[in-house]
Amino acid sequence: xxxxxxxxxxxxxxxxxxxxxxxxxxxxxxxxxxxxxxxxxxxxxxxxxxxxxxxxxxxxxxxxxxxxxxxxxxxxxxxxxxxxxxxxxxxxxxxxxxxxxxxxxxxxxxxxxxxxxxxxxxxxxxxxxxxxxxxxxxxxxxxxxxxxxxxxxxxxxxxxxxxxxxxxxxxxxxxxxxxxxxxxxxxxxxxxxxxxxxxxxxxxxxxxxxxxxxxxxxxxxxxxxxxxxxxxxxxxxxxxxxxxxxxxxxxxxxxxxxxxxxxxxxxxxxxxxxxxxxxxxxxxxxxxxxxxxxxxxxxxxxxxxxxxxxxxxxxxxxxxxxxxxxxxxxxxxxxxxxxxxxxxxxxxxxxxxxxxxxxxxxxxxxxxxxxxxxxxxxxxxxxxxxxxxxxxxxxxxxxxxxxxxxxxxxxxxxxxxxxxxxxxxxxxxxxxxxxxxxxxxxxxxxxxxxxxxxxxxxxxxxxxxxxxxxxxxxxxxxxxxxxxxxxxxxxxxxxxxxxxxxxxxxxxxxxxxxxxxxxxxxxxxxxxxxxxxxxxxxxxxxxxxxxxxx
Numbered sequence: 147x148x149x150x151x152x153x154x155x156x157x158x159x160x161x162x163x164x165x166x167x168x169x170x171x172x173x174x175x176x177x178x179x180x181x182x183x184x185x186x187x188x189x190x191x192x193x194x195x196x197x198x199x200x201x202x203x204x205x206x207x208x209x210x211x212x213x214x215x216x217x218x219x220x221x222x223x224x225x226x227x228x229x230x231x232x233x234x235x236x237x238x239x240x241x242x243x244x245x246x247x248x249x250x251x252x253x254x255x256x257x258x259x260x261x262x263x264x265x266x267x268x269x270x271x272x273x274x275x276x277x278x279x280x281x282x283x284x285x286x287x288x289x290x291x292x293x294x295x296x297x298x299x300x301x302x303x304x305x306x307x308x309x310x311x312x313x314x315x316x317x318x319x320x321x322x323x324x325x326x327x328x329x330x331x332x333x334x335x336x337x338x339x340x341x342x343x344x345x346x347x348x349x350x351x352x353x354x355x356x357x358x359x360x361x362x363x364x365x366x367x368x369x370x371x372x373x374x375x376x377x378x379x380x381x382x383x384x385x386x387x388x389x390x391x392x393x394x395x396x397x398x399x400x401x402x403x404x405x406x407x408x409x410x411x412x413x414x415x416x417x418x419x420x421x422x423x424x425x426x427x428x429x430x431x432x433x434x435x436x437x438x439x440x441x442x443x444x445x446x447x448x449x450x451x452x453x454x455x456x457x458x459x460x461x462x463x464x465x466x467x468x469x470x471x472x473x474x475x476x477x478x479x480x481x482x483x484x485x486x487x488x489x490x491x492x493x494x495x496x497x498x499x500x501x502x503x504x505x506x507x508x509x510x511x512x513x514x515x516x517x518x519x520x521x522x523x524x525x526x527x528x529x530x531x532x533x534x535x536x537x538x539x540x541x542x543x544x545x546x547x548x549x550x551x552x553x554x555x556x557x558x559x560x561x562x563x564x565x566x567x568x569x570x571x572x573x574x575x576x577x578x579x580x581x582x583x584x585x586x587x588x589x590x591x592x593x594x595x596x597x598x599x600x601x602x603x604x605x606x607x608x609x610x611x612x613x614x615x616x617x618x619x620x621x622x623x624x625x626x627x628x629x630x631x632x633x634x635x636x637x638x639x640x641x642x643x644x645x646x647x648x649x650x651x652x653x654x655x656x657x658x659x660x661x662x663x664x665x666x667x668x669x670x671x672x673x674x675x676x677x678x679x680x681x682x683x684x685x686x687x688x689x690x691x692x693x694x695x696x
Contacts, residue, residue, distance in 0.1 A: 165346070169309050173497045176327065176506060179343070184334060192630025193541055197522050198263050198427040199338040205433040207345060209440025212424055214344030216243070216445045217351050218512035219300045220504055220572060221452070226482075227475020229456025230377075230468050233387035237453055242408055244449045246415035251438045251643070253416075254425045256591045258434045263426035265419055268529030269605070271590040273598035279527040281605045285582045286419045286527075288609060292571035293418075294513055294556035298325050299568060300476065301509030302560075307480050308502040318564050321416065324509060325557035330550045331512040332402040337427055340514055345506040348444060354500045355451040355528050361486040362458035366398035370419060370454075376461035406645035407573075413648065417583035420519035455479060461488055473627075474569065513553070521548035566629055570621035574612065581647040589655050600659030608651035617644035 168334075194200060203211070221243065228236030244476045262268050266282025306313070309320070366372040381387040390404070428434035459468060459478040462485050471477040472501025487494040525545040582605050589596040589604070615638045616622065622629045624636035640646070 148300050156316040167190045168499050168502060172308065172502045172506070173502045175499075179510065180331060180508070182343070193525075193545075195338075196336045196542065196545070197526075197630045198376060198423065199336070201427055203338070203427045203429070205428065205436040207341060208428055208433070208443065209437035210348050211341040211344040212247075212421070212437060212441035213444035213448065214348045214511060215418075215421060215424065215515060216247070216441075217347060217448060217508055219304060219509040220296055220512075222351070222505060222508045223300060223304055223476045223479055224474060224569075225449075225452045226456035226459055227472065227478040228467065229453055230460040230463075230554060231465050231475045232384070232392045233381060233383075234390050235392055236456060238408075239411060240453050240640065243409035244446055245412050247438070247442050247445055250421060251418040251427075251435075251442065251682040253302065253587055253591070254434055254438055255431045257422055257425055257587075258428055258431050261426075263423050264523045264526045265422070265681060266523060268422070268590065269586055269601055272594075272596045273601045274588055275598060278598060278601055281602060283523045283527040285578060285605060285609065286520050286523040288578050289419060289575050289583075290516050290552065291556055291559070292575040293516050294552065295560045295563070295568060296572045296575075297509055297512050297516070298328075298557060299564070301328075301505070301513070302507070302598070303472075303476060303495065304480070304505045305502075307477055308505065311591055314564070318561060321560060321564070322557065323352065323514075324506075325553060325560070327549060328510055328513045328517075329557070331510060332517045333546055335518060337423065337518070340518065341424075341427070341509060343507070344515075346465045346513050347504070347511055350500075350507065351504045352444075352448060352451065354497075354504045355448075355455055357500070358483055358486065358497065359451065359454050361493075364480065365462065365486065373461045373653045374457055377457040380466075381460055382465045401621045403640050403642075406640045408641045409644035409648055410573060410576050410580050410642045413580035413644070414578075417579040417584075417587070418516075418519075419523065420515040421524060423519045424515075428460070428569070429635075435512050452502060452605060455482065458482055495652055515547050517552050517556075520552055522543050524548040545677060566609055567627065568629070570629060575618050577612045577643050577647065578609060578617065580644050581612050585648065585651040585655055589652075589659075593659075595659050596655065597659045599661075600655045600657070602654035603658030604651050607654040608647055610648055611647040612643050615640075615646060619643070 165488055184663050192200070212620070225236065225240050228239060230236070257263075257268065260268065260271060264282060265286050266279035269278040269282045301324045302317050305320035305324055306316040307685060309316075313598075363370070366376060367647060378384050383392055386392050421493065425434055425438075428437055459482040463478070463481045468475050468478050470480055471481065479501060480498070483497045484494065487497060496526070522545065525541050525548060529544045531540060545655075585608070586601060588603055618635060618637040619641055620636045620639070621630070621641050622636070623633040625631065
C-alpha cells in the first residue's frame, strides 16, 4: 500500500547530536502544557460557563483565540509543503483559508445574536423539534471525526520526524501517545481553558515562523527577491512553479475542479462547529465584531508567514528533497529549520525545538477544540432534550464521556488506517460543513419561510451527496494519490463535491420549504376567484409546519 504522507525510508532530519536535547526540551514543554491545562480547568456545574465561558470572554482574548483556531497542525505543516512543491496552487489554498474568516465575519454577528452555540440549536431557529437537533449532531460528528483523524495522523507523523525516528512503527506509536495525551487534555478542558492555551500558541507560532524566515533570508543577503528566485530555480518545475495547474492531486476537470476546491475551502473552513462555539463566547455582538477583526488580522499575518516559509523551504532545501521525504511536503518546515543553520550549532537545536513545541501546541489545541465542540453538540442536542430530563446521568458527565469516546474512536480509526492515505478526509469534512451548515444558516437567518422539512431535506440530502460524490471521486480511486489507487470507480470527475453539493443543498432547502408542486395542485383544484376549502384534498395546510418566526 502506498503511503504518501511519509516515506518509511525518510532520512533522520534531526541528527544524533541534537536528538537528545530536542526530545528532552520537547517532553518538558509537554509536561508544562498539561500542568497548565489542568490548572485552567473550570470546576463549575453550570453548562453555559463550561461551554461558552459564561459569554464573558474579552474581545481581545477571544479574537486572539479565534486566530489560534486557524493554527492547526495540518495547516502548519501541510501548507508550506504544498507551496514548496506546487507553488502557485499552494499559495491559492492559503489565500482561500484566509478568506474563510471573512465569510464567517458575515454570519458571526447573527450567530451571537441568536444566543445559540450548537448546530442543533441553530438549525432549530426556524424548525424546533428533536429531529432538527439530531440533524445538527449528525452533521457535527460527520465534520469532527474525519477532521480529528487527519489532525492526529499529522501530529503523529510530525512527532516522529522531530524525534528523528521516521519509521512506520514510530509514526503509529507517536500517534497513539499524542492521542492519549490530548485525550487527557480534552477530558478536563473547557472553552475558557482552551482559550488561554490558544492565546499562548499564537505569539509562539508567529515568533517561530518569523525566526525561521529571518534566518533563511540571511542566506540570501536579506533579499526576498533573491529568495523567491532561488525557490523557482530549485523547484521541480521552474517554468510552471508560479503558474496554476502544478497541483499533483488535480484531476482533468480543469477550471471546474479548481472552482469546486475554492468553494469547499472558503465555505467549509468558515462553518466549523468549533468556530461557531467560540464566537458564542463573546460578550455581545459588538464584542464579536471586534474579536473577528483581531482574528482576521492575526490570521492574515500567519498565512503570510506560512507562504514565505514555503518559498524559503524550496529555496534552501529544494522541492526534490522535500518531496523525497514526504510526497505532500509535510516535512518542509522541519527540513527548513534543520538546514538553515549548521548541524552542530546550538541555534539549530533551539530552532528545531521551537518548531516541535509549536507543532505540539497546534495538534493539542486543534484536536481539543474540535473534540470539545462535538461533545457539546452530543450533550446539548442529543442528551439534554426534554425526554431525557429524568435520566440519572448529568449533562456534564455526558460531555466528558463524549470527549473520551470521540478521542478514542478517532484514535482507533487513525491507527487502523495508518497504511492508507487519508488526507482526503480533510476535504470531505470541509465539504460537509460547506454543504450542510452554510446553506442552512443562510436560510435560517434570512428566509422566514424556511421550515423543518426544508432543513431536513437540505441537511440529509446534502450529506448524502457529499458521501456519494466523494466515494466516486478521484480522491478515493483512479489516481496515484487516491485512497485505493489500484481501483478505478471514479465516476465523479471532481476531487471535491462542493460545486455540485452546495447549490444542490440550497435547492433542496427551497424545495422542501416552498413545496411548489403543492401550489400547482392547489391551483388546479381551486376555481378562479373562489375561496378554497381548507378541508379540500388539494388545499395546502400549514398546521404541520413547526416554524419559528423570529
